[in-house]
Amino acid sequence: MTASELDPATGGEISTARRGRPGYDQETVLRRAIDLFNRQGYDATSMGDLARELGLSKSAIYHHVPSKEHLLASGLDEALGALSSTVTTIAATSDKPAEERLRAAIRSSVEILVAHLAAVTLLLRARGNSEVEQAALERRRAIDDALAELVRDAVREGSLRTDIEPELISRLLFGMVNSSTEWFHTGGSVDAGALAHAITGIAFDGLSQRPLATDQQDAQASKSTTTSSETGNV
Amino acid sequence: MTASELDPATGGEISTARRGRPGYDQETVLRRAIDLFNRQGYDATSMGDLARELGLSKSAIYHHVPSKEHLLASGLDEALGALSSTVTTIAATSDKPAEERLRAAIRSSVEILVAHLAAVTLLLRARGNSEVEQAALERRRAIDDALAELVRDAVREGSLRTDIEPELISRLLFGMVNSSTEWFHTGGSVDAGALAHAITGIAFDGLSQRPLATDQQDAQASKSTTTSSETGNV
Numbered sequence: 001m002t003a004s005e006l007d008p009a010t011g012g013e014i015s016t017a018r019r020g021r022p023g024y025d026q027e028t029v030l031r032r033a034i035d036l037f038n039r040q041g042y043d044a045t046s047m048g049d050l051a052r053e054l055g056l057s058k059s060a061i062y063h064h065v066p067s068k069e070h071l072l073a074s075g076l077d078e079a080l081g082a083l084s085s086t087v088t089t090i091a092a093t094s095d096k097p098a099e100e101r102l103r104a105a106i107r108s109s110v111e112i113l114v115a116h117l118a119a120v121t122l123l124l125r126a127r128g129n130s131e132v133e134q135a136a137l138e139r140r141r142a143i144d145d146a147l148a149e150l151v152r153d154a155v156r157e158g159s160l161r162t163d164i165e166p167e168l169i170s171r172l173l174f175g176m177v178n179s180s181t182e183w184f185h186t187g188g189s190v191d192a193g194a195l196a197h198a199i200t201g202i203a204f205d206g207l208s209q210r211p212l213a214t215d216q217q218d219a220q221a222s223k224s225t226t227t228s229s230e231t232g233n234v
Numbered sequence: 235m236t237a238s239e240l241d242p243a244t245g246g247e248i249s250t251a252r253r254g255r256p257g258y259d260q261e262t263v264l265r266r267a268i269d270l271f272n273r274q275g276y277d278a279t280s281m282g283d284l285a286r287e288l289g290l291s292k293s294a295i296y297h298h299v300p301s302k303e304h305l306l307a308s309g310l311d312e313a314l315g316a317l318s319s320t321v322t323t324i325a326a327t328s329d330k331p332a333e334e335r336l337r338a339a340i341r342s343s344v345e346i347l348v349a350h351l352a353a354v355t356l357l358l359r360a361r362g363n364s365e366v367e368q369a370a371l372e373r374r375r376a377i378d379d380a381l382a383e384l385v386r387d388a389v390r391e392g393s394l395r396t397d398i399e400p401e402l403i404s405r406l407l408f409g410m411v412n413s414s415t416e417w418f419h420t421g422g423s424v425d426a427g428a429l430a431h432a433i434t435g436i437a438f439d440g441l442s443q444r445p446l447a448t449d450q451q452d453a454q455a456s457k458s459t460t461t462s463s464e465t466g467n468v
Contacts (some may be wrong), residue, residue, distance in 0.1 A: 040363055042447075043278030125359075129274055161439075164432045168424060172436055175413025176406050182358075183405055190402060198398045202406055202437060205395075 024054060025112065029064055031070040034118045042072055042122070043129060069132050076126065076136040080121040082112045087146045089189040098153035099160065103204065105150055107196040109177050114184065114192040147174055173203055258288060267305040268352045276356070277363060278308055303366050310360065310370040312353040316346040318373065321380045332387035333394065337375055337438065339384055341430040343411050348418065348426040355415040381408055407437055 024032075029050075036053050037045055047068050051058045065071055086108040090101050113120050123140065124132040148170035152158045160169065176199055184190070190198075258266075263284075280304050284291045292363050299305055320342040324360055325333050347354050357374065360367040384402040388394045394403065410433055417425070424432075 031249050039361065040352070041275040041277045041361075043275045127273065127275075163436060165424075168432050169436070171417055172413070172432060175416070176410040178416075179413045182412075184407070190399075195403075198402050198406060201398060203394070204404070205439065209295075223427070230313025 011201060013038060020029070024056070024064075026064065028055065030071060031118070033065075033068075034122050036071065037075070038121050038125070042125075043070075044188055064207040069130065072122070072130075073132045073136075076117045077121045077124040079112075079116055080136060080139045080143070082116055083109065083120075083143050086112060087143055090150070091146070097159065098150055098157045099204075102147075102150045102154050103200055105147060106173065106177060106200055106203070109174065110196040110199065111181060111192050112178070113177065114195070117181060120178075120206065124178055124181055144170070144174070173199075176203065246394045258298075260298065263288065263295070264305060264308055265352070267299075267302075268309040268356050271306065271309070272355050272359070273353060274301075274352045276359075277398045303364065304365075306356070307370075309353045309367065313346075313350055313357040314370060314373045317343070317354075318361055318378050320346060321377050324384070325380070331393065332369070332384055332391045333438075336381075336388050337434055339381060340407065340411060340434055340437070343408065344414070344430040344433065345426045347414060348410065348429070351415060351418060354412075356414055358412055378404070378408070381446070407433075410437065 008010070035051050036050055041130070045068070047061055048058050050068070050071075051061045054061070083216075086105065090105050090108070093101060093104070124135060126136050126140075128134045128137045139145055148167055151160070151170040152166040155166045157164060160166075180195060184195070266288055267284050268283055274283070279302070281295055282292050284302070284305075285295045288295070289300075320339065324339050324342070327335060327338075357370060360370050360374075362368045362371045382401055385394070385404040385407070388398040389396060389400045389403075394400075414429060418429070
């Protein structure tokens, strides 16, 4: 039990004599706040709503967190911190082929999405309706720019098809990753590993200029029903 | 000028004598409402906000549309109607290979997304926070189920890789399509055709079990220009 725990019934700090009653630490308040923001929208959620959700008085919440914006900023920071560190980590392996770094970036993004599902969802739904959201969107753009640069590097390197603009590839690729926030919680047996495998499998078997090695290759090639744009050689 | 036009300055109906002043018809009110819902969130938007946005009095808006829910329902109907009719149209071509129908479904979905960008965005952001949203989510699930069935058919048919669950393929494929709502308005030169080409190109070169052609195979296939599925007459 930490000093920051509050009694949900009274909103007061819980003394050691009353430790049998449930309390909320700051981390729990943040979790519940992010979930509520995601459920009913940040702009439509008041501190009163959050207090009701937690069974606390409104003044008890303000004793615990300075403002709704503070909770939003904490949630956005959680997602942005994790995503930024991935980009930094991958940039540190610039001796590796860009396609390999891009695959690593997708895998890490999926792992972060799964580990920080609620915070990443909050980030992806931020529209820039406040200074806090605008600052977050600016940091998000910097991450997106770094990922798009990785795609451009992979195209320059000759690993990826050239008939689709790298910027568009990047948007679709990370759009596919990000869209998972909308269904992952209902995704049953799909875990981060299976999701990353599926995304890189779908994306790279399509993006890579290397032919798939199969026994049917000769037979298929003789029929050759694909267009030059479909095969990606321009 | 129609009978439903309102004077934005006074909120009154515009007489023919004052036809030089700009007015709003119901369609314009709906467009502006959907944009405002997308910008600041439906739950956080009041009819007062919408009246302010249009420079109308609040009572003038109520004279024009019965309720905020009515505008939401109209926006959701626009997106769902278009998407439902695509699924119906494609179901009517069940004599064609499932992969071909799936490609057609993606192209149609992209066209609808571009033609009804604001309404589709509104639909994708609906969380089920009201009966209107819940009804829309139920209709959306039926469409998603039909698209997932199309993927399952294509897997059964032997056209698509079998190492990723059809359900997951469907979620990622249409997640990639849907994620375009988040950036398409800033997408510069990307139009519906280029977007559909990029999505089917990335997705199917990965999903298809047919090997990608190498440069040599391309040379052999230099005469063939389109696949039957690319010409896709559905």
